[in-house]
Amino acid sequence: LIKAIDRYDPARGTPFSAFAVPYIVGEIKRFSRDTSWAVHVPRRLQELRIDLARAREKLAHELNRAPTTSELARHLEMDEEDVIEGLYAGNGYSADSLDAPPEEGHAQTAGAALAARLGGEDPDLEKAENVQALKPLLDGLEERDRQILHLRFGAEMTQTQIGEALGISQMQVSRLLTRILAELREGMLEVN
Structure with a gap:
């Protein structure tokens, strides 16, 4: 709100609410996008992750299966390397705790948190x-x-x-x- 007030120019003839609402929504989205990642990832990769998620959902619905990297690249009209980079960057969005219980179906890890299986002396x-x-x-x-x-x-x-x-x-x-x-x-x- 303060930034919107500072940047508002009444000389343009736009009502304050028409200027402030999109400005505030944009700032909230930017803050959420920049601070919600577990690992710092460049903004272009953060935005690519969103595009990939949308494309993946759309193609999965059309194809009745998970799309391949090349299909995602064709759909988004980009290089496969960029798609792969975006998919890897998506791994930085959230991080599991080392003390979290293992996922279901991992028989070799039954009952052992990740921290208990990592970091042994070599x-x-x-x-x-x-x-x-x-x-x-x-x-x-x-x-x-x-x-x-x-x-x-x-x-x-x-x-x-x-x-x-x-x-x-x-x-x-x-x-x-x-x-x-x-x-x-x-x-x-x-x-x-």
């Missing part, structure tokens, strides 16, 4: 992070220490087999492995 992710943190530490080791680690953990050789391959005793291999692993452990603790 052990492979932690492993990948550790490998990335460990790589510079391994690069800083002497060649013989890297070779011992490779033989023990890469080739999965026993300490005795490593000793034979390097010409040292099993006890020396054990001491070297203990020292190398302690250095790596200490380096990892400093990184984290």
Whole structure:
């Protein structure tokens, strides 16, 4: 109402009510359209969603089935890519709560809210992070220490087999492995 009052020009000879009513209705629609979406979507896609909903309803009635993307594009005289973008944008209109119960018919989700099924720890992710943190530490080791680690953990050789391959005793291999692993452990603790 205030905007309508500010923009009204009596010099045009139009009655205030004829100017104000459509102006106010338009502002209410714009506010509703801009604030009712769960995710911010550009206005052109918001309007496209409305056009798509109308076209979908009309074509479904005419065809007695759900229209395809190409049929919607032909009906609206636009590219299929634009129709697909509008359909995807329509997903941002409303969002379900993570605590909402699952939809009927999902046997694998019976009784579990979406939040209970999402966000579990990924052990492979932690492993990948550790490998990335460990790589510079391994690069800083002497060649013989890297070779011992490779033989023990890469080739999965026993300490005795490593000793034979390097010409040292099993006890020396054990001491070297203990020292190398302690250095790596200490380096990892400093990184984290």
